[in-house]
Amino acid sequence: MQRRSFIKLSLSACASMALPSISSASAVDYSQVQFDKSVYAANAPQILMIYLYGGASQLAGNLTNYDEIETKSQSSYESYFRSITKTPNDFWQEAGGTYMEDMIAAGDMTVFRTCYSKVREANNNKSHGSCTNQNQKGSFDISRAGIVTNITNILSNAALVDENTPMPFVSMEGDSQFYATGDTTVPSYLKAVGLNENLDNPYKRNVRYWFEYTSEERQTKGYNDAQTGFDPAFNTTMNEMAQSLNTNSKIHNAFAKREPLSLFVENIKNATTPDLGGDAYPTNSSFAKRVESSIKVLANNPATKIITMNTGGLGGWDDHNDARQYVDRAELMFKTLKSAMAHLKAVGKQNNISIMVFGEFGRNVNLNSALGWDHGNLQNFYVLGGKNYFSHRGVVGETMLDDSGSVNRLYMKPKEGSESYEHLSIAATLYKVFGVTNPEVLTDGNGAVNL
Template sequence: MKRREFIKLSLAAGSAILLPSFTYGAALDVSQINFSSANYEANSAQTIMIFMYGGASQLAGNISNIEEIERKSQSSYNDYFRGITKTKSDCWQEAGGTAMETLMDNGDMTLFRCCYSAVREAEGNKAHGECTVQNQKGTFDEDAGGMLANLAQILKANNVVNENTLMPFVTMEGESNFYVEGNEPLPGYLKPVGINENFDNPYKREVRNWTYYTEDEREIENYNNREDGFDPALDTKMNTLAQQNNQTGKIKDAFAKRGQLSDFIDAISDSTTPDLGEEAYPENDFSEKIEAAIKLLVKNPDTKVITLGTGGLGGWDDHNEARDYVTRMERLFGALKSAMAHLKAEGKEQTINIMVFGEFGRNVNLNSAHGWDHGNLQNLYVLGGKGYFNHKGTVGETVVDDPGSINRLWLKPKNGTYWFEPLSIAATLYKIYGIENPEILTNNNGIISPLFS
């Protein structure tokens, strides 16, 4: 990837190149937030947020009701899918279930089966856009900021993040509603930094050898990058010009720190993953992303949260021909199993956590196009963070809701089982970063309590 193609950045110096066009929400009143610096410091939390855009089916982590679903489904699961085998915890073996069982057996993951929105059910809301915005903001309030923009402001207000904090928030997916700002823009150093899995370095200066020649009365320009990509004399000249011509402020500071930032990115890129043996990462683009995310967090404790989608696996809006869902989930959880092995090899399973969720789950009727339409119950997968999370294996039970009309077959929480609104994911994130009353940001939806008991 060339520098001009690189996702636009902002780094600690403040202001290099900022992610553009984020919309603005309501201002956050940080005076209402009860912040515990002791809990923040004790947890030393870092997070990878993996958002499954398109609304992934919950069935990979929950086929406990598959016999009833198969009897009532419009199309036959057994005839269409390559295999539907239950694991001991009623996960779908062929769709990542074996890796899920390993993670739960090792005490590395909790699988919540009842992330369910009673509010959306009452409103009949199963729309991608609105549900994505609500889940990434952690609130139903349309004019609110994103959960990570809120977190950034709170950490700044409590003097735990400042201009010297290096890349506190990172995106590997570009723009998202996690970072929607309040009506007062965030300082540059709080804006998300964009990286990719290759750690392409936009701060490294390249020297190009230009060759000009004429062919058919046209001037053609060719160039080849030098192997070392760096000319000290040119670097000195550019830095001098930057200090002479730029006005005092963030941009001038950014140029002054460009060399430091370039070296820092290169150091992360050059760091190696420990030998994971049989737990080595599968060879696919998503595995490269999550491996890069963990390398960054290990190398840089200043980074609090990294967000990424599941690019490299495909989307999850499986209205038809859902067979590839099985392969996607197998690859996703193969990568997550390797990620936990990576964290353990680095001694970071206590502090780094991974949360995996999306906008909603799916209807469990396999329709005539062999897919699932939108639903209102999804799984939340929480891995790592063992210094502050108490992993429980599986939590929550479901029942089949069959209203008797075509293509209407849902999973809902079983009476008496534990369930929570999706906004509780944001409340839980706020909690591990020292916020003691997160419900004031999440429409009174509290933390996911089993994780802390």
Template sequence: MNKRNFLKSIAALGGSALLPSSINPLSMYKTASAAVDYSTANIVPPTVMPQVINIFLYGGPSELSGNLTNIQNIEDNSQNSYAVGFGGNILVNDVAGDGSAGWITRNGFWRGTENAGTPHLDNNGAGGRSMQIMIDNGQMSVYRTLFKRLDGTRSHRESLLQSFKGSLDIEGSAGVGTKIAATLFQHRSTYEGTTVLADGTPITDIVNDTTMLLPFVSFEGDTRAYQQDPDFQIPLLFRGITLDNNFDNPFSRNSGSNNSLNDADDDSLDNDDELVLSELAASIRTEDYDARFSKASDSFNLRDELNTKIGQIEAGNNDASLPLIAGVDAAVDAPTLGLVAGDRLIYPNNNRFSSRIRAAVTLALVNPSSVYITVGGGLGGWDDHNNGTTNYEDRMNDLFEVMKTAMLHIKYFNANTLNGSPRTTNDNIVINMFGDFGRRVNLNGNQGWDHGNNQNLYTFGGADVRDGGAAALGKVVGSTVRVGNSGTNNQVTEPAPGSYEAEPMSVASTVFSYFGVQNPEVLTADDEFNPAGVPVIDETQPGEPDLF
């Protein structure tokens, strides 16, 4: 990440974000629907501040890695054979438990055949072995019926914006991260003195307390998850910043000693950049603004502290800082990563997902005031119209191998946070993972899948903040049926009659509820498109029985 470009983008954001809403460029996108009234949110503050990592799979992956329950019926009706494209074991249950004779796990996940040289890995499959381990260990749940009823669009843009904003008002609505920030700010007196961070640090002043640094972070560059609400101003540092996998530090000052200062690729700040920062600082430091937001609004006064904090986060992301797998569960957990009890955790090498997901998890662990973190871009394209038989399995295997590692990273982390204290809990960290939409289940002539609707939500960790606690994890919720004419491309899965199902926007409602919002529908509603909003996902729903 280039510091120069980053800071100039912050300057642009700061200037526009503080303009009156009548001339804010974002207001041009506002529809006629009424703005969210954050004061109507009914808050019961959580004891411990939640931390949510949202991993978005751009393009929309096929659900089949996490749902082979209909595969024989799909095979019988598909234009092209799954058995031919992927191998006959995709149609057979893994009764032996090693993938030698079948690839369908007990919960209907798509695993592969165990690799003789590295037995904790599969040669093929689509991540199902790692999924089954995380289900068995109570680290993950899967909701198989994330299905759009309110608006069944199969457009990428509309679908991803609905998810990023938790709203059908895809132009006028603020992003999910911004709605969380606005809720915390609007109701700050309710959280202050009641809610603590996950290392026990009390929150006494949400806006001005320096313990609440880097609360909203993107590891994917600019994202609509942080699109501002032109009708509701939040402090500048609540607007979200972008970091990269290496935590390149956007707050480092130019020391004046860098001999390569004029190198176009150099990340140091030059005099022009300092001038931009100074002008921006002067433009926002009005007497009224200072009176309202005090020192936390001035990110330039805090830049030295942010520089130090990000440096500490970067140090926490090196290999030597990863936890040892030790304790009562170590003999079970370590072999799932190819390790033995007492070894230091290792993320997979040469894996396109490792560095970004590892960085997000590290940030959450060492900085409990990072309450909403987005990850997405750079995690591979999932728009598999073509060559699904070539690419899909490897990507899913890589992704879920990293997620399995990330969950053990969270489980075994026991170092001090940036506040100098050990965490009192790691079970306030929730990771949600889903995409634009699902895909059709007919294997098309290009050996891929075209756009569909139904998709899986993979959700990890966070037993302390979920409705139902630990019982909300370790289960698969929802059942599906194949629909569509045999031998045609328009074949999909849908929720089976009587099955539990939820809107993708319900993921946002559920996240709002973790922060104590008792009526999250008010944050997903809009007068024009969806006056009622959407309810939370019912995390007390029972899981489906094992297949065998």
């Protein structure tokens, strides 16, 4: 593991930040953002962000404190999970650990084990809504714009994306706080578009009704044939008229994107995934399908800068009970991520495309009476690929157990002196990759992770 200069927890910038008032509202001042076009050009970043809604336990990627946890937990891990095996890097073998070890060994992945928020600890905040808001906006001020919105505006201001950029931002999860506009505005043509794992095409319309053609148009043989015909000019006239009256920006945008998206989806659908051999994507998994489709979009359309997705198909990560399902879910997720890395390598895109995996928080490690975990504060941040701009470090950060002594309050936190980051550093990392040299102006003073 390549060790760099650590930001020690005791000295960290985030620790010295006055704990910001979470309710304070202020607009993003893009004039404060320093953007380096050459960094952006050299990185040529394309990012798949996978958000683990519900707050995934950190244990899949960190069993270093397991022995102590087992002695202090309300319910026994051994008796419930039956088999918990540590890998050489203290991953949970049955929960994706084998795949993580492979990716670490190949230099494809870094696991940051110490994303931890002192601010949330001070504010007693382990709420899904506000923590997701904060993480997807990279700020404790939840009235701010989302991370993707900020990147959109930064790239737009630098004239690196414009109305001719096809589908720069894609959501595989519908709308989310990543796309919140806050006090900013985003040009309609740069707003994220939505796709699903099957690359279904609800954008397609049959508009070739014979009575909507003029008599002149009908002179052309096969004018409204589904394959060889053409759309009536009146269809365009109706679109233009309606759009001149559609003042709601989201609806206007959705209609404006319909036809181009229909063509885009048809093209991407035709792209094939190379034979990945033993690393083939898991079958019968809509999550794996979604990751595969995302990689296809990124690989075949360099103009797509960011895709966000949830883990629909795997289930949520809010494992308050029956945590055994977490093990299977994590196993499938990391198997899929290994397939995605193989996919990137097969198409020669492992250097500029990266994958970032994180959620709102990690979990309490007391296995409760319902055999699950309550919300925690420390989470793992998994980073894969992107070798143009990431020098992978394997496992980063050391943790310890924080036993409050009260029932069901058993947490992990960064070991004193360990490299550690606020969750907002994930946003800063993304900004940095896209060429922002002072990302902390967007993330309440929190810098990017060292990578």
